[in-house]
Amino acid sequence: MDTRRLTKLVRLKADELGFDGCAFSKADSLDNEAIKLENWLNQGFHGEMKWMENYFDMRMDPRKLVEGAKSVISLFVSYHFEENEEIDQNENSPKIAKYARGRDYHKVLKKKLHQLIDFIQKESGAIHARAFVDSAPVMDKAWAVRSGIGWMGKNGNVLTRKYGSWILLGEIILDVEFEYDGLTTDHCGSCTRCLDACPTEAIIQPSVIDATKCISYLTIELEETIPKTFRNSMEGWVFGCDICQDVCPWNRKSSFGNTQDLKPKSVFTSQSFSFWNTMTKDQFTHTFKGTPLMRSGYEKMKSNVTLAQESIKKG
Ligand code: SF4
Numbered sequence: 001m002d003t004r005r006l007t008k009l010v011r012l013k014a015d016e017l018g019f020d021g022c023a024f025s026k027a028d029s030l031d032n033e034a035i036k037l038e039n040w041l042n043q044g045f046h047g048e049m050k051w052m053e054n055y056f057d058m059r060m061d062p063r064k065l066v067e068g069a070k071s072v073i074s075l076f077v078s079y080h081f082e083e084n085e086e087i088d089q090n091e092n093s094p095k096i097a098k099y100a101r102g103r104d105y106h107k108v109l110k111k112k113l114h115q116l117i118d119f120i121q122k123e124s125g126a127i128h129a130r131a132f133v134d135s136a137p138v139m140d141k142a143w144a145v146r147s148g149i150g151w152m153g154k155n156g157n158v159l160t161r162k163y164g165s166w167i168l169l170g171e172i173i174l175d176v177e178f179e180y181d182g183l184t185t186d187h188c189g190s191c192t193r194c195l196d197a198c199p200t201e202a203i204i205q206p207s208v209i210d211a212t213k214c215i216s217y218l219t220i221e222l223e224e225t226i227p228k229t230f231r232n233s234m235e236g237w238v239f240g241c242d243i244c245q246d247v248c249p250w251n252r253k254s255s256f257g258n259t260q261d262l263k264p265k266s267v268f269t270s271q272s273f274s275f276w277n278t279m280t281k282d283q284f285t286h287t288f289k290g291t292p293l294m295r296s297g298y299e300k301m302k303s304n305v306t307l308a309q310e311s312i313k314k315g
């Protein structure tokens with residue numbers, strides 16, 4: 001089929017499947033990103049996330065991940081919902097990042113990506129294609145920037161004009177050609193709100209995050225208890241952190257998302273510290289099954305909540 005027509009059909013199908021954005025890039029090596037990633041790893045900013053050192057070559061070239069790859073399709077859904085405003089205002093509850101308040105986005109996005117692959121296959125015959133959501137070594141943000149979905153904000157998140165940075169990315173790498181999109185412009189300008197607001201000074205320079213200082217890493221990735229040096233800077237966060245996104249002007253005026261599965265579960269509107277204090281492991285599993293909180297697990301979450309309460313009492 002004609003490349004232009006196929007590109008148009010895939011965009012329409014992505015829209016029909018509920019994606020909030022879809023853009024195309026040529027599958028190529030990420031040379032500039034490779035230098036940046038190497039420097040970042042050499043400085044140890046990835047901490048215990050040793051898996052980030054693996055498969056460096058594959059990470060930098062999608063043609064090493066999918067045989068004969070010609071294109072990368074970047075897709076996203078927004079997780080910005082009105083319900084989050086009520087949750088954010090509840091000062092008696094431990095803070096959980098907005099992306100984690102609904103169903104696990106990996107499952108939600110993967111399903112849609114596979115539906116899109118099936119569609120492309122029907123339109124263009126047998127293809128090699130793989131879908132990725134935070135899983136195999138794919139530089140999702142770099143591809144989103146290359147395809148013009150958004151620009152790399154100083155807070156290290158991809159920022160879109162319509163949905164801000166409240167977006168979850170997925171990719172399809174495949175051996176089909178499309179009409180490719182180009183870069184968009186950077187609209188951070190002279191703003192430094194995210195750098196100024198970060199309580200642990202984890203944004204060490206625009207778009208460069210020292211993950212070992214970042215509350216997201218400390219509350220999710222770090223297996224051991226959060227080190228003492230950070231405990232008074234956690235500001236009540238127990239799973240992830242939205243501070244550098246909440247202060248971003250692009251997020252204040254962003255449109256709401258359409259993916260119902262990502263809407264906050266009712267438990268997040270009613271949770272409080274007392275709710276957490278009495279929670280057993282079984283209750284935790286029952287309550288948060290299918291949400292990203294299962295990734296941290298019961299023991300880590302309880303430890304984070306205890307530390308958050310202690311720091312609030314001290315404060
Ligand atoms: S997520 Fe929180 S701790 Fe991490 S860089 Fe942003 S404001 Fe700082």
Ligand code: SF4
Binds near residue numbers: 188
């Ligand atoms: S807060 Fe300002 S500098 Fe930071 S990402 Fe948003 S627009 Fe860019």
